Amino acid sequence: MYQFNYQKAGSQDDAVSALSSAEDGKFLAGGMTLIPTLKQRLAQPSDLVDLSGINDMVGIQDGGDSITIGAMTRHVDVANSDVVGSKIPALQHLASHIGDPQVRNRGTIGGSIANNDPAADYPAAVLALNATVITNKREFAADDFFDGMFATNLEEDELITAIRFPVPEKAGYAKFPNPASRYALVGVMVAQTGGETRVSVTGAGQDGVFRASDIESALSGNWSAEAAKGVKMSDDGLNSDIHASAEYRAHLISVMASRAVDAAG
Amino acid sequence: MSATGIGASIKRVEDLRFLTGNGHYTDDINQLDQSHAWILRSPHAHAKLNSVDTSKAAAAPGVIAIFTGADMAADGVGGIPCGWQIHNKDGSPMAEPGHPALAVDKVRHVGDQVAIVIAETRDQARDAAELIAVDYAVLPAAIDMDTALSGASLVHDDAPNNRCFDWEIGDRDATEAAFAKADHVVSIDLANNRLIPNAMEPRAAISEFDRSTGRYTLHTTTQNPHVIRLLMGAFVLQIPEHKLRIVAPDVGGGFGSKIFHYAEEAILTWAAAKVHRPIKWTAERSESFMTDAHGRDHETHADLALDKDGKFLGLRVATKANVGAYLSTFGSSVPTYLYATLLAGVYATPAIYAEVQTVFTNTVPVDAYRGAGRPECTYLLERLVTKAARDLGMDPVELRQKNMIQPDQYPYQTPVALEYDCGDSPATFASALKASDYAGFEARRGAAEKNGKLRGIGISTYVEACGIAPSAVAGALGARAGLYESAQVRVHPTGSVTVYTGTHSHGQGHETTFAQLVSESFGIPADLVEVSHGDTDQVQFGMGTYGSRSLAVGGPAILKACNKVIDKAKKIAAHILEADVSDIEFADGKFTVVGTDKEMAFAEVSLAAYVPHNYPIEEIEPGLDENAFYDPLNFSFPGGAHICEVEVDPDTGHVEVIDFTAVDDVGRVVNPMIVEGQVHGGLAQGVGQAVLEGCVYDADGQLLTGSYMDYTMPRADDLPNFSVSTQGVMGASNPLEVKGVGEVGAIGSPPAVINAIIDALSPLGVTDISMPATPNKVWQAIQASSVRQAAE
């Protein structure tokens, strides 16, 4: 990696001011994406502002009809959380299948969402569960947060502090892992919250996570695995790479959606 | 027999060191005043090097020196040699273009070495490397073999049509005659997928030059330090053996990829004398993907001729093999003598003819990788035989049984040069059928169907060849070295023993297995034996470890040296016990005068050898330290049967390997636990090749599978609980009666897996699937056949 300045922030304000005064600073959360990028010399930030010392960005709060998860909460803590397990088991399941134990012990929900890897799992949960992304500046509705592959509508010095998930009536997540990376080749989350059906797809889209409106309408009328499987997805706008053709991904979306419905019950 | 001798499953003496992080690998070594190297590599697959301007980089902080191909050429440094010369059909030698350690006029694959930057720290070296201005004129790349053979773009100007050689083996006329009288001909086209080895430890080296003695030392991650000394010293740098020490300390896996003499070893050694500083280099994982020699990469068409009863009459094979941009150490022998000489497999096919063309491409060199040639051969044969059974409506078990070489036919001369010394394929096959409950399979298929899964079963029966030898034969076939092994058995005064072996252990557990040989021979506990390997200053000579040769060739050398020790010790005991040598018997660690109670323990004799007060000094020298070289009479031929069961999820194309049964004949088993571990590892790599692993270059020669994000290594949860057992016919060609076990798992298993997948999909009309059988590929095969069936 190239040289950089390391700063450890003690509070959200510290973090934001450190970043604002840096020439080309980056927040450092779990480092599971950022550090490998630096090691490969694909990025050259002037400063890393470590968020791991900010206590009020960690933890899971039960708000009754919602759960709020601090941005610096590690995947392992979501996977092991009783609150998440009892209220949104699909989210717990999702977190427990991210990467491997080392990655789950380091990686954070805030880092995952800020990074918006087109094959990451959490973005699917944010979108299907219609979560609210809370930053130091504002609150984003899920539909307004992501902005294409590896891009979000965050400003340069904007810090995600927490994510608030409304408790759904039903939700399920099914992931078909990329055989090599074990990220999602296709991951589908289906959810019914406050009577609304939302279906999100990660891993497949050229622009990152997206909502599958055809499956949403099919499920709105008929919440069943067959209904989801019956939707023939178009391969327009889907990724094609050495692991999967766009056509195969399109097919997997319906299959994974039906499995997600089965999982949701 | 000693409790820690042959046949005992003692725990590996290496385990404590390796499992507690106390191994001592090349990168763990730091020399006083060492500098660090970064190798600047080509980002292009094929380009002319117009200029390499290092001036800005040379002024960067910490930089000690920068060298390019021009500097090495000016010093008269030779190219990286190939260890085996193959001849074309017309008798002319193969094309053998130069392989400069640092590129001179052209770069020929992504990752080819362009310059070495030596600096105080690794980061400084890397920073400076980014300042080197290279003017590349990008040339069209020859990546796939057909494009390369069209000759549109030449990797080397002196290899027309990018052909390295066009070689043949077997009797063409006899084979054509067999086809002329055949009732059936079954044909197959298949590819053996290119693999990236991925040893856990990346390649690394530290070079030193001692100005006061003129001696060079290179610590390097190699499987064969003496071979590197020979190749690099004699062919590349012209350093005589006594001035060149090669040390391979603990090495974290090789799988073949660390046999070869790599350019970095020569560059570092040469540069150490320029800068008068030790130089350290450790590959990044991405460099390993890009520059470690890859494995396999064959495309083959084959035809099998059968009579009306299914007896094999003849086999005709045409293979194209990719050797990459340069000929690596064994790049030419793997697709020829390690491949086509095994095309009889376990079958008594009377006529075989094979031709192999090798092709230069703008990809990293291809060379031996666990199995080296034999997996390619086994995959071809076992896919073809299974296809023959399906096409002719015959039972795949019976078809194999009908054609197998029978136990009473050994020694069996194949039509492709090899003579199998011993074996019993029908017996291992029968055991595997039983162990896998082959007969009960249809019930399991039915149960899977109820769960929406397609279950299939696949068979592979195989024979392979280890311990390439005798040297005279290898030499006649083009090997540029002998293939014997050496050992020194040094008994210390108090009766403990150090064994020096010319083989090298990089995960195989030789330190344990070889100690067991000595324990057995001397009747002493294995923990009194230390095995030393890897340092050319300590070990007399050696050819190293590859081709499952260490026990089959290195073991008998140790045994020979032990026997010399015993012969001498008997003379000492006879003198002290005042008996005739012919009356001395050695058993259970004691020298006894037959028919008396007069005896001496092993350690009493060794002490007498070093404290020769009462000693036959007129007749023998003091000391108990013996050397032996062993050149085998023949290859050894492990073999066996692998049976695999898979379940396919028809909705996603995902293949789960459910069961895997391996019955392997590896001859005598020295340590059953180590043997089992070796088979497990080999099976993991075989399953990996069949369903997970595949190297992909794009048409421009960029490596698309350059990290674990895209290259699928097998993980524990990709694998079933293996059922493995051994069933030996004792090896006939060496005194230990061992055959070799390091590669059998990787050789036998891929066709068993693919045959199982095709069997699972056969109800849908699928007849072929290529490796790796990824979910996407399996799903596509299902789609294509359902479309086809709908159209019919």
Ligand SMILES: Cc1cc2nc3c(=O)[nH]c(=O)nc-3n(C[C@H](O)[C@H](O)[C@H](O)COP(=O)(O)OP(=O)(O)OC[C@H]3O[C@@H](n4cnc5c(N)ncnc54)[C@H](O)[C@@H]3O)c2cc1C
């Ligand atoms: C081997 C491996 C396997 C993986 N497998 C999976 C998988 O299966 N599924 C999956 O979804 N993910 C996977 N990941 C990704 C991982 O789970 C993390 O989610 C991801 O690396 C980002 O989280 P992080 O905390 O490590 O962020 P970092 O790497 O520290 O940061 C990532 C980016 O987000 C920014 N950032 C971090 N926190 C904030 C914040 N609070 N506000 C604003 N910006 C912020 C950083 O500046 C940086 O640009 C894998 C990673 C690895 C290394």
